[in-house]
Amino acid sequence: MSSRSDYQLGLLFVTISAIAWSTAGFFTRLIPLDSFTMLAWRGVFGSLSLILVIVALNGKGAFREFTRVGKPELIYIGLTIVGMIMFITSLGHTSVAHGAVIYATIPFLAAFLGWYFLREYPSRSAIISAGVAIVGVLLMVGFGSDGGLLGDLLAFGMTLSMAFSIIVVRMNPTMSMTPSACIGAIICTIICWPLGTPMDVSGIQIAYLALFGLVNSAVGLAFFAWGSRKLPAVETALIGALDTPLAPLWVWLAFSEIPGTNTIIGGLIVFGAVIGHIIASQKSQPIADAA
16 A cells, blocks of 8 residues: 555544544433443443444454454553543533533644654644644633533543543554554453442433443444554544534534634634645645555
């Protein structure tokens, strides 16, 4: 596969993961349960879905994938668990829009960490796009009134965890990603199960939770794992910032949770910065290289 095709595949996969993750606010509003109960069931259905993916890709060798878990995988698992718990919990203490906007700071965190640990220097397009995106973030968080301090802090903690997980993947491109994501989902279930009330859910809530686990956990984690190893850290983070305008959009359409004017304008700025970078990066990619 040419480097251009590999790069485009990375863009596609990370974009799919961003769309999948942007549904978290929608599901937390759809399912009237406490955070730990949702996390417990999300982990159950997410891990089951990931196991199916591993079996489909590896057949009889699926079990061996879990034996390849080493130090990098353990670090990634820990970051995934912390990030999942902080993220879902934050949505109960701040608006979906604010949580999404805080996540949009990830390009800057990833750019710094990528430079510090990997000596990856962002492209001019990535730097300009990140600069434009931060204007949108400042507009939304600095002048918006639809957030909460505790939820905002939890959302930032999740963002920091995700930025570090991007670096771990870039430092270990051959690590066993999908099994690690699966193990992380299982451990998250074990931690959250006794802290919630997972047996006090209705049949329709179970159906919604299954969809939550499949889309937001399995699809999001799997496509992020496959795509992030094909892109520089700052670009993975920048594409992931698409969550910023999409997350409040789904909640607005479904539940009429209308963001403030500054939040809408800032989200559009972030969205425009990401799209502009994708267009610029495609023009700068070589037409074909030897695999």
